[in-house]
Amino acid sequence: MRSETVTDLDLIERFTGGCEESFEELISRYETKAYNLAYRLTRNELDAEEVLQDVFVTVYRKIDSFEGKSKFSSWLYRITVNAAFMKLRKRKKHQAISIDEMLPQLESQALSQRSSFRDRCDSRALCNEMRGTIEDAIRRLPEEYRAVFVLRDIDGLSNKEVGELLRLSIPAVKSRLHRSRLMLRKRLNRFYEDYRSDEKIVAVGPSVMKQAA
Numbered sequence: 001m002r003s004e005t006v007t008d009l010d011l012i013e014r015f016t017g018g019c020e021e022s023f024e025e026l027i028s029r030y031e032t033k034a035y036n037l038a039y040r041l042t043r044n045e046l047d048a049e050e051v052l053q054d055v056f057v058t059v060y061r062k063i064d065s066f067e068g069k070s071k072f073s074s075w076l077y078r079i080t081v082n083a084a085f086m087k088l089r090k091r092k093k094h095q096a097i098s099i100d101e102m103l104p105q106l107e108s109q110a111l112s113q114r115s116s117f118r119d120r121c122d123s124r125a126l127c128n129e130m131r132g133t134i135e136d137a138i139r140r141l142p143e144e145y146r147a148v149f150v151l152r153d154i155d156g157l158s159n160k161e162v163g164e165l166l167r168l169s170i171p172a173v174k175s176r177l178h179r180s181r182l183m184l185r186k187r188l189n190r191f192y193e194d195y196r197s198d199e200k201i202v203a204v205g206p207s208v209m210k211q212a213a
Contacts, residue, residue: 006071012063023063027056030073034080037165040155041084041147054083075168081147081166089139137187145180152177 008029010165034055039048058079063149140147151162152173158174168176 009068010071012066012068016064023060026072027059030076033073033165034076036081037077038084040157040165041081041097042087042148043155045089048084051083051087052079054086055080071167077166081143085143085146133188134184137184140187141180141183145176145183148173148176149180149184153181 006025008026011022011026015026017119031052035048038051039045042048055076059076067074094106101160107134122202138146138149147166148162149155152159152163157165159170159177162168162172162177167175
């Protein structure tokens with residue numbers, strides 16, 4: 001089979017017709033890119049390999065559902081993103097994203113008073129609570145926004161690179177990134193305002209008690 005002259009759709013048609021070799025050729029075309037995407041999302045070689053295996057199984061089982069409305073590569077990358085985030089959700093601890101590394105960046109984006117917040121973040125309990133809030137906020141992002149946010153803001157890829165990996169236009173990447181940041185900022189601002197309210201209560205408490213006495 002001359003793979004350079006055979007399209008993805010040709011291989012899919014041959015595979016659904018019973019040619020296992022066509023499936024192997026189809027996977028070999030995208031194995032490296034799918035692995036790289038899985039690794040960028042999980043930041044763990046073993047997890048990336050397991051994600052890749054899950055992707056192959058899913059493609060094998062569901063290739064009949066591929067309607068050809070988009071490129072096969074786009075469909076496969078979408079499966080890869082879903083499998084990677086499924087892997088992350090199964091972890092007891094979110095190891096794909098270093099909260100310690102991303103906290104300063106998110107503070108600058110989401111908190112208007114970064115320096116004062118950092119001073120208050122000397123409290124280990126507060127930092128742990130903030131990390132938990134960030135993790136929860138990221139998990140709650142719709143997957144199409146979450147993938148762009150992780151690849152762009154956490155992994156540091158350019159808009160062009162993210163677009164190529166997820167088969168999105170650069171304007172689409174920018175739009176999803178902007179909306180994901182707004183969603184996170186809203187949740188983090190709520191956390192910050194709640195913290196400020198609690199802090200005021202603690203500060204006012206002693207004086208109130210003194211006046212009552």
